[in-house]
Amino acid sequence: MADLQSQNYIRRSATTMTPPTTRSNVEEVAKLIDVSRCIGCKACQSACMEWNDLRPEMEEFQGAYENPHDLNPGVWTLMRFAEYENDHGDLEWLIRKDGCMHCEDPGCLKACPAPGAIVQYANGIVDFISDACIGCGYCIKGCPFNIPRVSEKDHKSYKCTLCSDRVAVGLEPACVKTCPTGAIMFGTKADMKDWAEERIEELKERGFENAGLYDPAEVGGTHVMYVLHHRDKPSLYSGLPDKPHISAVIGLWKHVLKPVALAGIAFAALGAFVHGIVSGPMEVEEEDEAEARKEMERRAKS
Amino acid sequence: MQLTRRGFIKLTGAGLAASSIGALGFGIAGSAQAAAVRQFKLSAATETRNTCTYCSVACGILIYSQGDRAKNVKQAVIHIEGDPDHPVNRGTLCPKGAGLLDIVHAPGRLTKPKYRPAGGTEWKEVSWDFALDRIARLMKEDRDANFIAKNKDGATVNRWTSTGMLAASASSSETSYLTWKWARSLGMVAFDNQARV
Numbered sequence: 001m002a003d004l005q006s007q008n009y010i011r012r013s014a015t016t017m018t019p020p021t022t023r024s025n026v027e028e029v030a031k032l033i034d035v036s037r038c039i040g041c042k043a044c045q046s047a048c049m050e051w052n053d054l055r056p057e058m059e060e061f062q063g064a065y066e067n068p069h070d071l072n073p074g075v076w077t078l079m080r081f082a083e084y085e086n087d088h089g090d091l092e093w094l095i096r097k098d099g100c101m102h103c104e105d106p107g108c109l110k111a112c113p114a115p116g117a118i119v120q121y122a123n124g125i126v127d128f129i130s131d132a133c134i135g136c137g138y139c140i141k142g143c144p145f146n147i148p149r150v151s152e153k154d155h156k157s158y159k160c161t162l163c164s165d166r167v168a169v170g171l172e173p174a175c176v177k178t179c180p181t182g183a184i185m186f187g188t189k190a191d192m193k194d195w196a197e198e199r200i201e202e203l204k205e206r207g208f209e210n211a212g213l214y215d216p217a218e219v220g221g222t223h224v225m226y227v228l229h230h231r232d233k234p235s236l237y238s239g240l241p242d243k244p245h246i247s248a249v250i251g252l253w254k255h256v257l258k259p260v261a262l263a264g265i266a267f268a269a270l271g272a273f274v275h276g277i278v279s280g281p282m283e284v285e286e287e288d289e290a291e292a293r294k295e296m297e298r299r300a301k302s
Numbered sequence: 303m304q305l306t307r308r309g310f311i312k313l314t315g316a317g318l319a320a321s322s323i324g325a326l327g328f329g330i331a332g333s334a335q336a337a338a339v340r341q342f343k344l345s346a347a348t349e350t351r352n353t354c355t356y357c358s359v360a361c362g363i364l365i366y367s368q369g370d371r372a373k374n375v376k377q378a379v380i381h382i383e384g385d386p387d388h389p390v391n392r393g394t395l396c397p398k399g400a401g402l403l404d405i406v407h408a409p410g411r412l413t414k415p416k417y418r419p420a421g422g423t424e425w426k427e428v429s430w431d432f433a434l435d436r437i438a439r440l441m442k443e444d445r446d447a448n449f450i451a452k453n454k455d456g457a458t459v460n461r462w463t464s465t466g467m468l469a470a471s472a473s474s475s476e477t478s479y480l481t482w483k484w485a486r487s488l489g490m491v492a493f494d495n496q497a498r499v
Contacts, residue, residue, distance in 0.1 A: 178393075178394055179389070
């Protein structure tokens with residue numbers, strides 16, 4: 001049995017109480033994607049589908065190397081290929097493995113209205129619990145990276161789980177294991193940062209002055225990080241956000257409108273209760289009945 | 303069902319109250335907190351080491367099959383991933399290797415020998431005995447007809463140049479040694495170990 005139970009949750013969607021836990025010594029995990037070592041072979045895509053029993057439908061060729069051409073409920077990770085002409089007029093082929101970033105501060109979880117449909121484990125993995133998912137699609141609006149996709153077949157939202165079933169038994173994710181060039185690495189977040197530092201130094205020696213680690217502080221850091229040759233311009237890599245942010249609508253809805261609405265409901269209930277005690281129900285007296293009869297007779301005549 | 307105006311208002315009111323209580327944060331008390339992650343599917347699967355045959359790199363693979371090899375179980379391959387103990391690939395696999403499961407289960411995969419006689423148009427299924435006997439017979443006839451025992455100077459060469467053999471690159475050293483000895487003992491000269499062809 002996988003050892004990721006409710007005691008391992010540190011966040012749970014649509015739940016005001018954070019579940020208490022005594023497990024305080026869980027190492028945070030991270031996946032490091034070194035785009036400078038990626039050859040775009042798509043072994044990670046293949047391994048992801050094999051492990052997760054996903055067999056998305058075949059699509060038409062769209063004139064680009066992306067295949068399929070976008071993430072979907074059966075494609076949890078996708079290689080994106082960008083052609084960039086640098087300042088020296090040279091072509092750079094920037095290949096990025098797209099998928100869930102497993103944010104420390106997950107926008108999807110914040111936006112989700114279904115209790116327990118999105119959870120975050122103490123090791124940092126953000127997981128969708130399909131049983132509880134109502135397929136509303138709020139997670140898509142909440143995601144700063146446009147990752148989740150709702151299935152038209154079962155109306156539930158899907159994305160990369162960071163192979164939580166493998167990590168729970170001490171294995172690395174399927175994409176990490178298969179990567180032939182070692183462009184995808186897995187370990188504790190601290191170890192991945194150390195490794196990224198070494199790679200960045202090497203890249204700088206090779207002339208990529210702006211090489212750096214993509215671990216955006218705007219979402220509290222992520223548990224999937226990139227080593228980029230152009231850390232100054234993440235958007236070069238098929239639209240990786242320069243400054244990812246959770247939509248302001250989510251904050252307004254969850255932190256302003258929702259409490260106000262809940263207070264309104266509570267006051268209405270309280271008011272009704274007090275009114276019921278103080279005034280009681282409206283009662284019809286004999287005199288009212290008599291007057292009503294007279295009124296009806298008068299109308300019947302006229 | 304007869305629903306009065308008053309009854310309708312009562313029902314909707316009760317529904318609203320119930321959902322409001324949930325929204326106020328009492329939901330957690332009632333909801334079952336089932337274990338969240340998907341069960342690890344390989345816990346008791348049978349693990350078999352093998353070699354990927356699809357190119358000359360010959361990566362080590364682990365084949366996981368359902369069942370524990372008990373008498374009443376018909377095993378089926380459920381997952382394939384790289385063998386971390388194999389020196390060639392150390393657990394990694396290319397996109398083709400990572401998708402081997404679907405090659406194993408491919409409906410078009412050849413699992414029995416088929417035979418199409420010269421000039422025929424149809425492939426028909428034959429037994430292994432038939433296939434091996436026929437191969438042996440043809441090899442023998444060709445070797446008897448074309449074997450070169452001595453060259454023009456009269457030196458013994460024992461060459462058989464009219465038939466060649468392609469063997470698998472994904473063999474162990476021992477298998478390769480035996481294959482080599484066997485082919486050479488027939489006098490075969492055209493001989494290659496390359497699985498990609």
